[in-house]
Each structure stands twice: as structure tokens, then as C-alpha cells.
Amino acid sequence: MFNPDTILAEKDQNIQSAAVSHEAKALRVNNLNVYAGDHHILRDISLEIPANRITVLLGPSGCGKTTLLKCMNKLTDLYKELKVSGNIFIGTDDILNTTHNIPAIRQKMGLLSQRPYPLPVSIYKNVAYGLKIKGIRDKKLIDFSVEKHLREVGLWEEVKNRLNAPATSLSIGQQQRLCLARGLAVKPAIILADEPTSALDPISSKIIEHLFREMKRHYTIVLVTHVLRQAIRLADHVIFMCDGRIVEQGSPSDLFSQPESDELRAYLIDGN
């Protein structure tokens, strides 16, 4: 039956195993190409996302960052006009070329979008949603999980007295944290965050950044951002894209202090 301690123990194990396998890869993209008609949106993308690190995707607007994230959790399926080829591996499973149990694949990735999209239900039900569709009915377990994840994103104290209020009654910054909590409740391994702070005020942004730094102990994070300072503050690994191609990738110290390509140099200058 339900026992919070086993869940916590499970988590501890995760941390340990992460610490042991230092250079483990959470995700591997191999020769990914995306076309929309004649438009070649992503060109021969090959990359590796290190586990338990924050990987920052940088690049000018329209270079294909959002599209790349959408490939990772198969949301490209929603767009008929997008033709996708290549492989995306989690471990040895090619998640891009399977139609088998797509919801389970998506549950491995938490998605945080540019603006928060709370489900049209209460705060509590937003966090409980993922558990309920997983078939979990145990009220105690759900209560426990809701509290745990709301605490994890620092929202618990603010909302504990109005869990049944509509999620939309929260401020945008709170909604974004709620969406994060909701995503964490389905126990993803990877968080895909697409400009998660661009609609937020500076303080809410700081909170999210702080959360990401905490969260990388348990999760792998892929972060798209246009805020260079944020990239510098958070990145363990940087991928710079331009025009659908990866131009440079590597450690932040290398890329930011000694950019090799003209594109990145120009981007760094314009971005500051």
C-alpha cells in the first residue's frame, strides 16, 4: 500500500545513481530533420542531452528551438504539415519512430511553455490530473503528491488554503509554477522548458530559475531562453542554433567566452 517513505527512498536512489553515472545521457538526437513543405526547419540535428544537467538551447527567433522541443515529446504529431525524420533515443528506445504508447513517452517529459496553460479546473485538480489519468485513485496518495509537488515549486504556502479555487485565479507567475508542479507530479525524467520565464515578472523568473537549479538533482532540464544572463546563470551545457542547424555546442565557459562562429559572436553582442 501507500507509504511516503518508499517514494522518498526511491527518489534518493535516483540521486545516487545520477551521481555515479556522471556523464549519463538522458536523450540522444540523431540526424533529426523537420520540413514544413519546402521549408527545412531543422537540419541534421544531432545532439546529446546530459542527464541531471541544465542544457540551454540558444538561437535567434525562428531558428527552430520550439520545434526541436516539440519533436522530443512528439507534439509534432499535432501538425500535419511537419515531416519529421531521424531518431530520438531515450536509452535504446527510439521514441521518435514509435507509435506505441505515446502518452507514456510524453509522461517522461514535463513541458513548460512560454505562457502557462493551467487546465480549466481547480488548483488541486491541476496537480492531481496527471496522477488520475495514470489510474491512481487512492485519495491519500493523491493528496500527498499534490502537497509534495506544490511544495517542490514553492507554491504550497501560497495556495494551501484555496486548493479548490480555479487555477486561473492565480497570478501568471504562480500559474507557471503550478504548471511545473503539475508536470512534476507525473514523474518525468526530463523537463522541456520553452522560454518559461518570458511572460513572468523578474521575481517570479528568479523563483523559476532557483527551482531549476534545485531540480537538476532529480531531473534533466532542457531550457530555451532568449535571456543571455539567464543562460549564463543556469547553463551546464549550451547548444547554439541558427537557421535550423546546430552551430556550436559545448560548455558555457567555452561558448560564452570564446565563441568560434560569427553567428554566435553576433548573437552574444546583440543579446547584451
Add this chain to the structure above:
Amino acid sequence: MRRIKIIEEKIFVFLSAFMTYSLILVLLFIIGVIFVKGFNALNPDMVLKTPRGGYYYGGEGGVLNAIAGSLYIAIGATLIAIFIGLPAALYINVQLIRHRKTQNTIRYFLDALWGIPSIVYGAFGFTLMLFFGMNASLLAGIITVALLISPIMVRTFDEVLSTIPRGLHEASLALGSTRTETAFKVIFRQGFPGFITAVLLSFGRGIGDAASVLFTAGYTDNVPVNLDEPAATLPLAIFFQLGSPIPEVRERAFASAVILTFIILLLSFAARYLAKKYSRTNLR
């Protein structure tokens, strides 16, 4: 230059305000007229009794037969239309999310169906009825009206669902929901106020329509108790009574119109209340 702009602004504001309020005034005028004209005939008997012998010559009775018939037909037809329209609208907006062309083709056809005059539905229902060897009956009326209002139901609901941002679909799918779960747990919930509007609009159209029930539901002085019995309806009751040479009977036509209007207004308020109550949790 600046003065011209100010005058222009004033004229435009005046014109649009004028149009808005004159429309409301016309509606109030209509309600006023039917109320005044039907006032003398408005008594409890009108809603509590069925026509007695000689009713159509000014004798005793009321239009309970038509009230009941209209409610039965409109409620039955609305239920069928919900049964058809709810999955259809969700299908168009969730399952077909990748297929914009198909979506638009379906919408085009539904709009065409919406535009077909109700007498054509009446004629079609009548043909169908004869084909199945049925008589003019409650059931035939319900089916015909259901056909009439289904496109309204689907398109009205669909129109609201189609404005739901893609991000909400994506958020739901990203949490691991299937499309069906997304449809019923997220998209339906978000579109609920639109669903209420769709139900109201369909019901209003169904209960107010005369041509579709003219041949299919028939007319009777009794309250129908079985689906295969004919059923009277308020629009037809108004029509028959209004054609009478006797002033008292014409008064009753207006009283019937007041009753019909009142039912629709009541439902309007209920729908508004519900829509408001359930849109509290909605993403805006």
C-alpha cells in the same frame, strides 16, 4: 482637423448607440405587444388545462396540450442533438486537430445544413415518416426537430472549441493524456460555457419552430403520453388560434406567444447562470 475628428467620433458613437438601443427597443416592443394583446386571455387555465369542447370558438380550456407537446419535442430533440453534437464537435476539434482541410469541409457542410429552411426539414421528416410507415407523432416530431437543430448544436459548440488555444491541447497531451481524455477532461471543460450556449440556441430554435413539426408532429387536444401519439406544439397553437375570426381566440394566440417567450427567457437566464458558474475555472 482636430475638430473634425471629434465630430466624427461623436457621430459614430451616436449612430452605434442608436442602433444598439433601437434593436433592444424593438424586442421590448414585440414582447409588449404580445403581452398587451394576450393579457385578457392570460389566466391559470391557459397553462393548466387542455382545450375543452368549443375551445376554438371561445369555449373553456387552455393550451397545456401545446405546452407539453412543445416541451417534449424540444427536450427530446435537444437531448438527441446533444448526443450527436457533443461528440461531433469534440471530434472536429480534437481528433481532427491535424487536419485543417477536413475540419473546414465539415464546417462548410454543417453551415449549409444550418441554412436549410425548416420547412425542408419538415418535408424530409414527413417523407421519412411515410417511408417507415409512421403517423404524425411525438417521435416523428422529435426526430425532425433533432435533425433541424443538430447542425446548430455542433457549429455553435464547435465555434467556441475552435478558439481554445493549441497550448492547452499540448499541455494536456504533454501530461500524458490520450486524445479522448484531452477531449472530455480538458477541452470539453474549457468549452463548457459554449456548450450551454449551444444547448440553449438549439432548444430555442427547436421549441419555436413551426414548419418542421407541421406535418410530422400533427396536432391534438390531448397531452401525448406515448411516443407514437400526435403532439400539439405552441407555434402551431399560435398559428391556428391567430387564424380564428373570433377575437377571444386571437387573444389566446397572443397569450400562447407570451407563454412561449417566457419559456425561452427562463431558459436563457438558467443558461447564463450555468455558463457563468462553470466558466469560473476557465483559462482566459
